[in-house]
Amino acid sequence: MxxxxxxxxxxxxxxxxxxxxxxxxxxxxxxxxxxxxxxxxxxxxxxxxxxxxxxxxxxxxxxxxxxxxxxxxxxxxxxxxxxxxxxxxxxxxxxxxxxxxxxxxxxxxxxxxxxxxxxxxxxxxxxxxxxxxxxxxxxxxxxxxxxxxxxxxxxxxxxxxxxxxxxxxxxxxxxxxxxxxxxxxxxxxxxxxxxxxxxSIAQILGLDALKLLKDKNYLVFFIASILICIPLAFYYQNANSFLTDIKIDNPTGKMTIGQISEAAFILALPIFFKKFGFKWTIVVGMLAWALRYAMFAYGNAGELSFLLIIGIALHGVCYDFFFVSGQIYTDSKAGPQYKSAAQGMITLATYGVGMLIGFYIAGLISDAYNAGGVHDWKMIWLIPAGIAAVVMVLFLLFFNDKTKTEVKT
Incomplete structure (x- = not known):
């Protein structure tokens, strides 16, 4: 170039x-x-x-x-x-x-x-x-x-x-x-x-790739992708407000640790993917969501502030191991004819439908645990941690794709 x-x-x-x-x-x-x-x-x-x-x-x-x-x-x-x-x-x-x-x-x-x-x-x-x-x-x-x-x-x-x-x-x-x-x-x-x-509008939205959902394992992954967007929405909506509310210094600057982590873990993804395969890469991503929110629930601005930093740093595992590996899996299942359509479909499902549901639920939970302007942050974070854990268990139980998914290093 x-x-x-x-x-x-x-x-x-x-x-x-x-x-x-x-x-x-x-x-x-x-x-x-x-x-x-x-x-x-x-x-x-x-x-x-x-x-x-x-x-x-x-x-x-x-x-x-x-x-x-x-x-x-x-x-x-x-x-x-x-x-x-x-x-x-x-x-x-x-x-x-x-x-x-x-x-x-x-x-x-x-x-x-x-x-x-x-x-x-x-x-x-x-x-x-x-x-x-x-x-x-x-x-x-x-x-x-x-x-x-x-x-x-x-x-x-x-x-x-x-x-x-x-x-x-x-x-x-x-x-x-x-x-x-x-x-x-x-x-x-x-x-x-x-x-x-x-x-056609169906082609533009990637709906031609809906036939992928006939594959049981891909359907399980597809549903899990939508559901995991619920805890993801909690992070985008509440993380900065949470850090600000508990008086963490320079909260926005500290949250950039998540982007640094994202850049680092995307380099580690091909190695992990090749060694452990798609299923366990996705499971680790889901587990990271549950762990990070548990750390947010029990961390504070004092002696347990390290839990918050680790939780932020887990963003790279949360995002790369689930969403990036999911894009790779989608690409491998789609085949040449539906590659673009399949990526459009999974993007619409996650960032469109999944996040829309997620932000709605995150808003309701935030209001439910807000009394007189004081947030019960422990509960606000434990709920998405529980959702991520449940999605992970369901994925482990129902996803059983034994085909080899390659990722280029």
Whole structure:
């Protein structure tokens, strides 16, 4: 790859995830403290990601893939997104704030596929070249979290009470505008030639791959993928609010340990996968969810703070060992004809349906264990720990695929 192109793609990835990491992690404490949102309302804010994931295939599949260059659509979506972020920054209450976040996520989620399309279009060997580009996205998310905690101190107890977390939306809006303008300098990524073929909505959503569910083992995995998104939603919605509430210093910065862990464990995944196989890789991922929430339940800001750090660091095992290995398993079961459709289906099921259910339940549980503004965090974390443990046991009992699933190292 041309070095200048590689630099452009790396900058694109950095900004793409800097924008998301700049506001998404801290939205929970911001909504609770500054907008006086209930747990259910905070859950609704986070579920906008799911609505975005459900709508995204229509934008990418029906517009980007057929009519316009991917880099140009990327630019337009991020420029409009910058305006919505600025409006969210100015919003005074939850009723004004929610529509801007919903609109933003409907526009943002398609850009995750668009940045991949722009990158893949410049690569001859995606397996070797993509990771060196994609890692800059993880770095962007980490830098955003470190800036919030250690550069601007917006999430400190004093500044949180002053409403300084609203500046995260302004920061992300500025970065979104920069990325939007920068996108027009990216390599041209023209739409795919249709060759006169009509694309159905079922194909766009990956529903052609539903026939995979006739395989009992894949059906078990598919259902487990949706169910494990329930405890996953608890982490996204409550982790930063929890750390802030119990007075952990620089909570947003400390949560970047999770992204560092994610980058590290994805390198270990092929080795573990090859030695122990798909089933036990998935089981370890589920076990990590249960363990991390148990650590959150019993950890504190004092002598047991190490439990919280370990729990955050387990994010790499939780995410990579379940979701990444699940994508590999899906790819191996789909076969050449349904590879793209199958990935679209599992993404829609997890980030769409699964997370939507998860955020709803997380909101209800957060409200149920909130008395007079005081959260019973022990119960709030033990419940998703129990859900993860039950899903793990059911998966162990009913999944029995003995076929060899290969992962390239």
């Amino acid at each position: 041309n070095p200048s192109v590689k630099i452009k793609l790396s900058v694109m990835m950095f900004l793409q995830f800097f924008v998301w990491g700049g506001w998404y992690v801290t939205m929970g404490p911001f909504a609770g403290t500054n907008l006086h949102a209930t747990g259910a309302q905070t859950g609704s804010l986070y579920s906008t990601q799911s609505w975005g994931a459900i709508i995204a295939p229509f934008i990418v599949g029906m517009i980007a893939d057929r009519f316009f260059n991917a880099e140009k659509i990327l630019g337009v979506l991020h420029i409009i997104g910058a305006v919505l972020m600025y409006q969210a920054y100015k919003a005074a209450d939850i009723s004004a704030f929610y529509p801007y976040i919903l609109g933003y996520m409907i526009l943002y989620m398609p850009t995750l596929a668009l940045v991949n399309s722009v990158s893949f279009n410049q690569m001859k060997d995606t397996e070797k070249e993509f990771s060196s580009i994609r890692v800059w996205g993880t770095i962007g998310w980490i830098v955003a979290g470190l800036a919030i905690s250690y550069l601007f101190h917006w999430d400190s107890a004093e500044n949180l009470s002053k409403g300084f977390l609203k500046y995260t939306f302004l920061m992300s809006g500025i970065a979104s505008l920069v990325l939007g303008l920068f996108s027009f300098t990216l390599p041209a990524t023209p739409p795919k030639p249709s060759n006169g073929e009509k694309v």
